[in-house]
Amino acid sequence: MEKLLHISPSPHIAGEYSVQKIMYGVLLALLPAFAASVYFFGIGAIVVTATAVVSCVAFEYLIQKYLIKGTPTILNGSAALTGVLLAFNVPSNLPILLIVIGSMVAIGIGKMSFGGLGQNPFNPALVGRVFLLISFPVQMTSWPLPMGFQTKYFDAITGATPLALVKEGIKNGQTLSSIENIPSHMNLFYGAMGGSIGEICALALILGFAFMLYRKIITWHIPVFLISTIFAFTGIMHLTNPEKYADPLFHILTGGVMLGAIFMATDMVTSPMTHKGMAIFAIGIGLITVIIRLFGAYPEGISFAILIMNAFVPLLNKWTKPTRFGEEVLNG
Amino acid sequence: MLKTFKKGGVHPAENKLSAHAPIIKAEIPKTVTIPLGQHIGAPSSPIVTKGETVKVGQIIAKSNGFVSANIHSSVSGVVAKIEDTFDITGFSRPAISITVDGDDWLETIDRTETINSNLDYQPEHIIKRVQESGIVGLGGATFPTHIKLSVPTGKKAEFLIINGVECEPYLTADHRLMMEKGEQVLIGTKLLMAALGVNKAYICIENNKPDAIQHLMQLAKKYQPIQVVPLKVKYPQGGEKQLINAVLKREVPSGGLPIDLGVIVQNVGTAFAVYEAVQKNKPLFERIVTVTGKTVKKPSNFLVRIGTPAIQLVEAAGGIPDDTGKIVAGGPMMGKALNSLDVPITKGASGILLFDRKEGKRLPISPCIRCGKCVSVCPMGLEPYLLMTLSEKQIWDRSEKENTMDCMECGSCMYTCPANRPLLDYIRLSKSTVGQLIRTRKQ
Numbered sequence: 038m039e040k041l042l043h044i045s046p047s048p049h050i051a052g053e054y055s056v057q058k059i060m061y062g063v064l065l066a067l068l069p070a071f072a073a074s075v076y077f078f079g080i081g082a083i084v085v086t087a088t089a090v091v092s093c094v095a096f097e098y099l100i101q102k103y104l105i106k107g108t109p110t111i112l113n114g115s116a117a118l119t120g121v122l123l124a125f126n127v128p129s130n131l132p133i134l135l136i137v138i139g140s141m142v143a144i145g146i147g148k149m150s151f152g153g154l155g156q157n158p159f160n161p162a163l164v165g166r167v168f169l170l171i172s173f174p175v176q177m178t179s180w181p182l183p184m185g186f187q188t189k190y191f192d193a194i195t196g197a198t199p200l201a202l203v204k205e206g207i208k209n210g211q212t213l214s215s216i217e218n219i220p221s222h223m224n225l226f227y228g229a230m231g232g233s234i235g236e237i238c239a240l241a242l243i244l245g246f247a248f249m250l251y252r253k254i255i256t257w258h259i260p261v262f263l264i265s266t267i268f269a270f271t272g273i274m275h276l277t278n279p280e281k282y283a284d285p286l287f288h289i290l291t292g293g294v295m296l297g298a299i300f301m302a303t304d305m306v307t308s309p310m311t312h313k314g315m316a317i318f319a320i321g322i323g324l325i326t327v328i329i330r331l332f333g334a335y336p337e338g339i340s341f342a343i344l345i346m347n348a349f350v351p352l353l354n355k356w357t358k359p360t361r362f363g364e365e366v367l368n369g
Numbered sequence: 370m371l372k373t374f375k376k377g378g379v380h381p382a383e384n385k386l387s388a389h390a391p392i393i394k395a396e397i398p399k400t401v402t403i404p405l406g407q408h409i410g411a412p413s414s415p416i417v418t419k420g421e422t423v424k425v426g427q428i429i430a431k432s433n434g435f436v437s438a439n440i441h442s443s444v445s446g447v448v449a450k451i452e453d454t455f456d457i458t459g460f461s462r463p464a465i466s467i468t469v470d471g472d473d474w475l476e477t478i479d480r481t482e483t484i485n486s487n488l489d490y491q492p493e494h495i496i497k498r499v500q501e502s503g504i505v506g507l508g509g510a511t512f513p514t515h516i517k518l519s520v521p522t523g524k525k526a527e528f529l530i531i532n533g534v535e536c537e538p539y540l541t542a543d544h545r546l547m548m549e550k551g552e553q554v555l556i557g558t559k560l561l562m563a564a565l566g567v568n569k570a571y572i573c574i575e576n577n578k579p580d581a582i583q584h585l586m587q588l589a590k591k592y593q594p595i596q597v598v599p600l601k602v603k604y605p606q607g608g609e610k611q612l613i614n615a616v617l618k619r620e621v622p623s624g625g626l627p628i629d630l631g632v633i634v635q636n637v638g639t640a641f642a643v644y645e646a647v648q649k650n651k652p653l654f655e656r657i658v659t660v661t662g663k664t665v666k667k668p669s670n671f672l673v674r675i676g677t678p679a680i681q682l683v684e685a686a687g688g689i690p691d692d693t694g695k696i697v698a699g700g701p702m703m704g705k706a707l708n709s710l711d712v713p714i715t716k717g718a719s720g721i722l723l724f725d726r727k728e729g730k731r732l733p734i735s736p737c738i739r740c741g742k743c744v745s746v747c748p749m750g751l752e753p754y755l756l757m758t759l760s761e762k763q764i765w766d767r768s769e770k771e772n773t774m775d776c777m778e779c780g781s782c783m784y785t786c787p788a789n790r791p792l793l794d795y796i797r798l799s800k801s802t803v804g805q806l807i808r809t810r811k812q
Binding site: 043044045046049050051052055059110115154256305307310312359361362 | 376379381382538610614620621622623624625693694695696697699701702703704705706707708709722724726728729730731732735736737738739740741742744745747748749750751752754772775778780783784785786787788789793794797
């Protein structure tokens with residue numbers, strides 16, 4: 038008994054969750070989508086993702102070490118995750134310099150300027166993505182077509198995404214059935230379409246969702262409410278005019294809906310705390326996304342929708358407090 | 370679907386290492402140190418003096434005020450001293466030390482093992498026996514039992530809930546008691562029912578003790594209308610409000626007491642103590658203590674005389690493992706870390722738990738990632754992350770509005786937090802400060 042004992046207040050045990058485990062769990066859940074992307078786009082997907090991860094981690098390290106002068110915490114995996122998510126939201130032929138700029142904005146402005154992990158109000162990867170989209174619209178909307186594994190990176194064959202095809206066609210006065218080159222629903226589900234690296238394969242993203250649910254990293258609320266909202270809203274619009282508004286299945290399988298609903302909107306730091314809040318947050322994102330898609334200038338709007346709803350999170354947390362035990366006496 | 374409480378909760382690794390270790394009578398020590406403050410409320414006043422000879426079961430300190438309890442000698446011998454001693458709470462407080470001489474019991478105590486199932490008593494008699502015998506809540510809260518049994522005028526008791534949940538990981542004292550003294554527990558329950566005048570009683574046991582559930586269900590056939598209720602395993606189901614919610618699907622209002630719903634909750638250990646007090650004339654001077662831990666050689670359950678030094682029990686369980694880094698009195702979720710094993714076992718001590726150096730250390734704290742897990746596990750429906758921030762920033766009026774006083778310190782938030790944030794440390798700080806402010810305001 039000569040040795041010193043550790044004294045601390047209870048509880049004396051800790052659960053299995055850790056920040057690191059959560060971050061690496063999400064990264065694991067993103068693997069199927071990455072594999073699908075490599076299958077459809079080839080080497081470009083690897084180059085872009087690797088560049089984004091390396092530059093995000095590097096920027097976080099440099100900012101923590103030399104600007105904030107704190108202890109770098111890059112090993113917790115959150116910077117790497119931001120890198121992967123940023124890469125998943127851009128085309129697979131994006132020039133390297135732009136990826137580095139995007140990473141700098143994502144980590145530097147989106148995350149570290151607010152104080153680092155846990156302090157940022159907006160999803161850092163989306164801040165980087167939207168910055169790139171607005172600053173370099175040409176490069177950000179030249180989508181390589183899914184040609185099977187490609188070893189070419191810079192001169193990939195590009196084309197429009199299904200959403201852009203539809204938007205363009207409707208704008209030119211075409212009816213939906215007369216627009217050509219729209220992939221079948223099955224192809225949309227497997228991911229055979231032009232688009233950002235991580236968003237194309239719904240199947241792979243749903244696998245990732247199942248994995249995260251199994252590991253209890255996220256709850257079902259945000260993805261389910263978000264996708265259902267988009268499905269319902271576009272479904273109603275489709276019923277009013279099937280030749281002008283695409284069917285709801287098309288809407289949830291194209292663009293960034295799956296990636297956004299499962300991986301972007303569920304970012305813990307920038308989503309509400311309670312399930313009630315999550316539901317409102319997700320429904321808001323769904324509505325704004327559909328409004329931008331059907332009536333806005335951009336063919337896709339989920340990035341903007343998530344960023345807009347991110348801004349409401351503090352208010353949602355205030356409005357949707359959990360019910361206290363004993364506040365409403367049940368059955369009595 | 371098994372019943373459980375509705376809001377929040379966690380499920381830590383159960384680690385019931387001593388679940389199958391039969392209760393062993395711990396050796397009577399050479400001296401015992403019996404603290405005068407073993408219960409919630411005023412410490413008792415000693416009625417023996419230095420040098421006086423006492424017998425086992427003799428009253429040595431009298432209840433002092435309304436919320437207080439009698440204390441009896443757990444050994445026979447000579448009173449050595451009455452002075453301040455460090456106890457399990459870490460404070461130095463008055464205690465009676467007795468040098469043991471033999472094992473001479475009061476003649477009035479029935480020492481036989483025969484089961485006395487006579488139930489022909491007036492409620493007043495039962496309550497009086499409970500009060501005289503110094504019985505307090507043995508689940509850990511140590512609230513004097515006779516007060517709980519005296520239902521305030523204007524309120525009526527309808528249900529009795531016997532808490533055999535033992536939701537704390539590692540602890541098995543209640544489990545062993547139900548296995549080995551099941552019939553006595555049931556008779557104790559009957560006595561409590563008679564004292565309260567209720568005709569509905571539930572014995573609640575979590576489903577990780579199927580042997581105890583089956584055993585008591587079998588016995589309960591003889592003791593109608595006691596009902597054994599299996600519950601889903603979830604911490605903190607042993608909390609009074611959670612248990613009531615699990616069984617009756619009703620919520621005790623914030624700031625209220627179970628009796629507001631007509632419910633009285635008692636621990637199985639207390640029911641057993643009531644049996645012994647009423648049927649065997651035996652006051653509360655011993656209890657069952659689990660000594661356990663992953664590194665402990667022989668995780669055990671001991672029947673211990675109150676006042677026995679904790680070190681003696683650990684020695685009996687195979688000694689202190691070399692690598693021990695933390696020793697906890699009670700369970701791992703709500704127990705208290707000890708700085709020494711030289712403290713005496715008291716009425717509220719349900720276990721001694723040893724951790725090695727690695728497990729005993731808290732993990733490094735990192736920033737909050739706002740995952741909301743603390744909010745979803747809080748059984749009281751609070752927002753621990755917010756309460757911690759308010760406490761750090763010393764915003765006390767807002768802390769009060771956010772119901773910091775509702776926290777029962779179960780530790781689920783801190784257990785779950787992936788960033789290992791000291792949520793409960795800060796909530797305790799805010800509870801004590803806000804509590805102080807409320808008291809000053811009332812004056």
